[in-house]
Amino acid sequence: MKIIIAPDSFKDSLSAEGVAQAIAEGLAQVWPDAHVIQCPMADGGEGTVDAVLAACNGELRRQTVCGPLGGAVEARWGWLADSHTALIEMAEASGLQLVPPGQRDACSSTTFGTGELIRAALDAGAERIILAIGGSATNDGGAGAMQALGVQLFDAADQALSPGGLALARLAQVSLDNLDPRLAQVRFEIAADVNNPLCGPHGASAIFGPQKGADPEQVQQLDAALGHFADHCAKVLPKDVRDEPGSGAAGGLGFAAKAFLGAQFRAGVDVVAELVGLDAAVRGADLVITGEGRFDAQTLRGKTPFGVARIARQHDVPVIVIAGTLGDGYEQMYAHGVAAAFALPSGPMSLEQACNEAPRLLRERAADIARVWRVARRSQ
Numbered sequence: 001m002k003i004i005i006a007p008d009s010f011k012d013s014l015s016a017e018g019v020a021q022a023i024a025e026g027l028a029q030v031w032p033d034a035h036v037i038q039c040p041m042a043d044g045g046e047g048t049v050d051a052v053l054a055a056c057n058g059e060l061r062r063q064t065v066c067g068p069l070g071g072a073v074e075a076r077w078g079w080l081a082d083s084h085t086a087l088i089e090m091a092e093a094s095g096l097q098l099v100p101p102g103q104r105d106a107c108s109s110t111t112f113g114t115g116e117l118i119r120a121a122l123d124a125g126a127e128r129i130i131l132a133i134g135g136s137a138t139n140d141g142g143a144g145a146m147q148a149l150g151v152q153l154f155d156a157a158d159q160a161l162s163p164g165g166l167a168l169a170r171l172a173q174v175s176l177d178n179l180d181p182r183l184a185q186v187r188f189e190i191a192a193d194v195n196n197p198l199c200g201p202h203g204a205s206a207i208f209g210p211q212k213g214a215d216p217e218q219v220q221q222l223d224a225a226l227g228h229f230a231d232h233c234a235k236v237l238p239k240d241v242r243d244e245p246g247s248g249a250a251g252g253l254g255f256a257a258k259a260f261l262g263a264q265f266r267a268g269v270d271v272v273a274e275l276v277g278l279d280a281a282v283r284g285a286d287l288v289i290t291g292e293g294r295f296d297a298q299t300l301r302g303k304t305p306f307g308v309a310r311i312a313r314q315h316d317v318p319v320i321v322i323a324g325t326l327g328d329g330y331e332q333m334y335a336h337g338v339a340a341a342f343a344l345p346s347g348p349m350s351l352e353q354a355c356n357e358a359p360r361l362l363r364e365r366a367a368d369i370a371r372v373w374r375v376a377r378r379s380q
Contacts (some may be wrong), residue, residue, distance in 0.1 A: 001031055001033075001034040001035065001245040001285075001286050001288050002034070002035045002036075002037070002076055002285045002287075003023070003027060003031070003034055003036050003037070003285065003286060003287045003288070003289065004037050004039060004204070004278075004281050004282055004283075004285045004287070004288045004317075005020045005023050005024055005027075005036060005037070005038045005039065005289050005290075006020070006039040006040070006041045006191060006288060006289070006290045006304075006308045006313075006368075007019040007020055007040065007041060007090065007276060007287075007289070007291040007292065007322070008041050008042055008043060008047065008051075008279075008289050008290075008292040008293075008303070008304035008305070009042065009046065009047040009051070009256060009290065009292075010049075010292070010293045010355070011017060011046065011103060011293045012355055013214050013293070013324070013354075013355040013356075013358045014259075014337040014358050014359065014362075015040070015047055015050050016040035016041055016047055016048070016051045016052075016054070017038075017050065017051070017222065018048065018359070019040070019291060019358075019362060020038040020040050021038065022226045022358070022359045022360075022362035022363050022368075023291075023322065023362050024036050024038055024080050024364040025362060025363050025366075025368050026362060026363035026365065026367040026369075026370070027364025027370050029367045029368075029372060030367055030370035030371055032090075032179060037281050037285075037368070037373070039055060039276050039277075039278050039281055040045055040054045040055060040178075040276070041132070041269065041272055041273070041278070041290070041308060042132070042269070042272050042304065043191075043267070043268040043269040043272070043302060043303050043304045043307065043308075044124075044132045044133065044134050044190075044191035044192040044193055044267075044269070044271065044272075045091070045132065045134025045135050045192075045193070045268065045269020046089070046091055046095075046097070046134065046135050047190065047274060047353075048079040048087065048134075048268065049076060049077060049087045049088075049089050049092075049132070050088050050205065051272060051276070052078060052089070052272060052275045052276060052375035053078045053089055054082075055250040055275070055276035056080055056275060056276065056311045057072075057078055057085070057200065057276070058078050058080045058081075059078070059079040059080075059081065060077075060078060060079075060215075061075055061076065061078070061114065061120070061124075062074055062075070062076055062077075062078050063077065065073055065093045065112075065113035065116040065117060065118045066093070066096045066110065066112045066113040066116060066144075066148075067094070067098050067104065067113055067379050068093075068095070068098055068099055068109040068111075068113070068137040068138055068316070069098075069099060069103065069108070069109060069110075069336070070110065070138075070163065073092075073093065073094040073098055073113065073126075074091035074118055075227070076089075076092050076132060077092065077117050077120065077121065078122075079124060079166050080275075081341055082103045082161055083127075083128065084125055084126055084128065085126065085127070085129070085130065086126040086130070087119035087129070087130050087132065087133045087201040088117045088121060088129060088130065088131050088132065088134075088144075089116070089134075089135075090111065090114040090117075090131060090132065090133045090134075090136060090250055090253060091132075091134060091135035092117070092252075093111075093113030093114045093116065093117050093134060094109070094110070094111045094112075094113050094114045094126070094136055094137060094138050094139055094145075094331040095135045095136060095137055095251075095324040096136065096143075096211070096212065097135065098137060098151075098359065098366060099137045103211050103213075104137060104153055104211075104213030104252070105164075105212075105213050105222075106137075106138070106139040106165065106166075106205075106212035106213050106214035106218065106222060107139070107164050107165060107195055107213075107214065107218055107222065107293045108162075108163060108164035108165075108166065108358040109134070109135055109137050109138045109139065109140065109163075109165075109199060109212065110138060110140055110144035110163035110164055111138045111143070111145040111250075111251070111253055111256075112142075112143055112144035112147060112148045112163065113144075113148075114131075114144070114145045114148075114253065114293075115146060115147065115149045116148050117146035117149060118131075118149060118172055118380055119149060119180070119235070122180065122182045122183070122186065127184055127186060127187065128186065128187045128188075128189070129186055129187070129189070130189045130191055131188065131189065131190050131191065131253075131263065131272055132191045132192070132268060133190055133191070133192045133194075133249050133250035133253050133254060133257075134192060134193065134194070134268065135162040136208075136212075136250035136251045136253065137212055137251075138159070138165070138212070138250065138252075138253070139164075139165040139204060139205055139208070139209055139212055139214065139222050139251035139252065140163070140164055140165040140166050140168070140199065140252065141165060141168060141204075141225075141226045141230070141252030141253075141255055141256060141283045142228045142249070142252050142253035142254070142255055143165075143168060143178060143229060143252075143255060143256065144163055144164075144249075145253060145257075146256050146260050146376070149179060149180050149183060149260075150176075150178040150179040150180045150234060151174065151175070151176060151178075151179055151260065151325070152169055152174070152176075152177065152178060153168075153173075153174060153175075153209060154157070154171075154172055154173040154174075155170045155171065155172050155339070156170070156172040156329050158173075163227065165205075165222045165225055165251065166218070166221060166222060167225075168225040168226065168229040169221065169224065169225040169228055171228060171229055171232050172232075173232070174232045174233060174236050174245075175236075176236055178331070178333070179194075179227065182281075184262060187292075188257060188261045188262060188263035188264070188266045189198070189263060189264050189265075189266055189271060190249065190254055190258070190264065191262045191266060191267075191268035191271040191272070192246060192250070192254065192255050192265070192267075192268050193267060193268050193269070193301055193302040193303055194246060194248065194301075195245035195246050195249075195302075196243075196245075196246070196247075196248030197242060197243045197244065197245070197248050197250065198226055198227075198230060198243070198247040198248045198252050198254075198255045199223050199226050199227045199230070199248075199346035200223070200243040202226075202248070203223060203226070203248045204222075204248035204249070204250075204251050204252045205219050205220075205222040205223040205226060206219055206223060206246075207272065208248075208251060209222055209223075209251075209324075213353065215275040216245075224236070226242075226252055226255075227242070228280075229252075229324035230255065233259050234370065236353070237259050237260070238353070239259070239294075240259075240275075241258040241259050242255060243370055244265070245265065246258070246265040246287075252371075259325060266291070266375050267295060268302070268308060268310070269302060269303065269304050269306070269307030270307060272304075273307060273311060274306025274310070278308070279311055279314075280313055282311055282312050283315055284315075285312075285315070285356040286316045286317070287317065287318055287319075287320065288308060288309075288312045288317050288318070288319045288320070288375065289306065289319075289320050289321075289322065289369070290304060290308040290309070290319060290320075290321055290322075291322040292303045292304055292305055292321075292324075293320055293321050293325070294323065294324060294325050294326040295321055295324075295325070295326055295327065295330045295333070295341055296326070296327025296328055296329050296330045297327070297328060297329025297330065297332055298327075299330070299333055300329075300332060300333065300336070305319075305321050305323075305338065306333065306336060307331065309336055310336065310337060311332065311378045312337055313336070314377045318336050318339040319337050319339055320331070320338070320339055320340050320341070320342070320369055321340070321341040321342070322341075322342050322344065322362065322365050322366065322369075323341060323342070323343055323345050324343070324354060324355075324358070325339055325343055325344070325345075326342075326343045328365065342347025342365055342368075342369065344358065344361045344362065345361065346361065346364065348360035350366050357370070357379060
């Protein structure tokens, strides 16, 4: 019996590695002799670096950088020495979790720290940089990150622009004279599960600005400022990518990474699956178990269970999902390779209680699944 355990993290509760370990312990209660392979996963958001490093034995590094509101933060990033690959979660430097709800400011928050992480990766000799860009606190079009890498942004008085997306409305000139030349030698990939364009009703400001502190008037101002930024970028860059899928990811960091760095946009779960060798692991398996905190119709937008199920389906391996909660529309995943889905709680309980007791609940649910699976195999 070969079983692959490939879950995402359970937000505010367990890392993907912790979820996988708890499931493995539950399975061992019923199948002590099963060949269990743990492949912690992520989809480009929080936990991507941890998931990859857990599977690839990479090195976790730390760098003090500029946080989203300008204060210093210590950000983690991953290094795979064998392939000279750097894994950067922009949320470590510019993420929403770094800003208390009452202080969130989409107008002035900056991605400068993310650019500093890229610079640290260049200093380490990176030949490939993977940018996981979920969970941003920013709406600056990636301008801050590019400034950290040498792009100069000036207003009409030839003064450097202040940080934040709203300041881009005063942009008069973009200069690439000081752009770090090492960037041209690096392959960049964007790992994300967002396909929004930069501007418009489905753009970065309109869809994600409110959760970052923008009111309706500020959303309109930010959208116009990002469009103004894209207009000026088009004057100095060979291609205008504002309308491409993913350019609106991370408050427009997707746009800057594509436009200035030539980054390739990929579904985050596909990038992680490639790095951890999920396809090879699934070959010949009897069962795959995956999971995430909330399993619902949004999972179809490229979240971890969707990506895992797609790979398993190619090898005709059934997939079972264990989730913190089952939300509206989760049944749609049954048409995409998921055989069954189970919620974590065994009865009524608060979110706080479920998070605190997640390891135990995961073990119990995994053991229940194994018992049902054993009965089904006997009946065959």
